[in-house]
Amino acid sequence: MQRKFCSVCGGALISATGPHHSQRCASCGAEHFRNSKPCAGALVIRDGRVLLARRAIEPFKDHWDIPGGFLNEGEHPDDGARREILEETGLRVRLVESLGIYMDRYGDDGADEWTLNIYYLAEPLDDAEPRAADDASELAWFAPDELPATMAFKHEHQVLADWRARLRQP
Ligand SMILES: [Zn+2]
CATH class of the missing domain: 3.90.79.10 (Nucleoside Triphosphate Pyrophosphohydrolase)
Known part of the structure; x- marks a missing residue:
């Protein structure tokens, strides 16, 4: 599922562009993997x-x-x-x-x-x-x-x- 906020800094996460893609934080750049x-x-x-x-x-x-x-x-x-x-x-x-x-x-x-x-x-x-x-x-x-x-x-x-x-x- 897509998440809204960064677990590192609390910033907003950029929406993933594909069903299996990760999301990146707009503030600190941290990558958030999406797993089943x-x-x-x-x-x-x-x-x-x-x-x-x-x-x-x-x-x-x-x-x-x-x-x-x-x-x-x-x-x-x-x-x-x-x-x-x-x-x-x-x-x-x-x-x-x-x-x-x-x-x-x-x-x-x-x-x-x-x-x-x-x-x-x-x-x-x-x-x-x-x-x-x-x-x-x-x-x-x-x-x-x-x-x-x-x-x-x-x-x-x-x-x-x-x-x-x-x-x-x-
Ligand atoms: Zn962040």
């Missing part, structure tokens, strides 16, 4: 069903979402995915394998905040029942042919499609 925000999440699978969470917060409150979230500074995506799942579902999971990396934008207000979303396949470490907490208001297990028609974020449709494609592989 890293996120991590996982498809937690039990008995062939995937665990999805209904969002308790904006944007896209009440939409179905894949458990996950923004990484903290210095946090490995493996740790971030496990942490987010524990926070939102109470489940302790084992990451089975990497599913892929998906680009998207965050928010529904036209802000061009890019996200870089790292996904895993995961399985619960025990038979505990998930309990919605933190950013999730409700949790449910979905079979691959019973997935919600609409997900909170566009890229999540591709994540789920990639999971279904894997299931069809011999």
